[in-house]
Amino acid sequence: MPKRVDPLSPSAVANAKPQAKPYKLADGGGLFLLVQPNGAKWWRWKYRRPDTRKENALSLGTYPDVSLRKARDRRDEARKLLADGIDPGDQRKATHAANVDTFEAVAREWFARHAPKWASSHADKVIRRLERDVFPWIGSKNIAALEAPDVLAVLRRVESRNAVETAHRVHQNCGQVFRYAVATGRAKGDVTRDLRGALTPWKPQHYASITEPEKVGELLRAIDAFTGSYVLAAILKLSPLVFTRPGELREAAWAEIDLDAGEWNIPAERMKLRLPLLVPLAPQAVAILRDLYPLTGAGRYVFPGARTNKRPLSNMAVNAALRRMGYGKDIMTAHGFRAIARTILDEVLGFRVDIIEHQLAHAVKDANGRAYNRTSFLPQRRKMMDAWAEYLDGLRVAPGKVVAIKRRA
Structure with a gap:
């Protein structure tokens, strides 16, 4: 008798x-509290496996997160499981495996592996796209059990709010997750392949931009007349001079900038291609930053948000400012400053395309197929950036006299 x-x-x-060694406090029915020398308290339940009758212990959680009553x-x-001939330990392992193989679990694992490169x-x-548009509907389902209609239903919900582009991007992301599941042995195929042609057609649109020199001059004068916040005015003035991607400029940190050397070193983790970039700063760009430094130099960000200096300016701020100046989204966007520089530096000022592309941080390789490093063509790029700033000054003050200057770096 027990x-x-x-x-x-x-x-x-x-x-x-x-105590110096672990010890147990029994509660009855096989339940006991295991007290560790470091003070940790673990609930354990001792039982015999129904198939082998070997003794086993099942973890029931830690105190105080799991109270005596909950244990x-x-x-x-x-x-109760044991009474039905089910090993509680095996049941837990099966449940855990099922949770590991859900679409959400696989997707988050895929994301964790790739996000550091983005x-x-x-x-x-x-x-955010996955959390908002996918996980609530199929996130808890085993990825191997999902079929094409399950994913299509998710995509149809996105389409129903007239977000055709988002639906196509969700389709792409789901396909990436399924292919990762196949590679890791948790799915037998990518069911999203069967959905090609099922969505409303959509083609990527280029960012709206102005490329006619006279129109660029009008834009520059509108920026000079902008009456918004000082920080927002500064980023508007700097955008055409550096023509980096909007996020790279918004998140610029003072620690990245050397005003005396006229250089801005963007680290790899902030770049789209995960390669660092050195941006030569023309004297006009340095002057804008020196003027801004007394206002924001004590913080981390060059262009802090309106509510707190612990976060950069909103990703909608520059586009909203352009709208206020009368430039609709079909005419000019924050990203459009890159198209302005790319077009005019090539077609008007005549700089070499590979040098322009390198300054734009596009995927440019040398004759041996190697990616250019952050200092490649630095003297040529510095001359190009200085010439570009001078050219913009000319457009700003002499809108009626746009001269095509053929110049080779």
């Missing part, structure tokens, strides 16, 4: 002190 064990009291559990409830649930702004968009 030895009778007096049940524990809540105070006995709370007052159990650590007893978990023990009783496990005893620009933070892109990574944020991908995970």
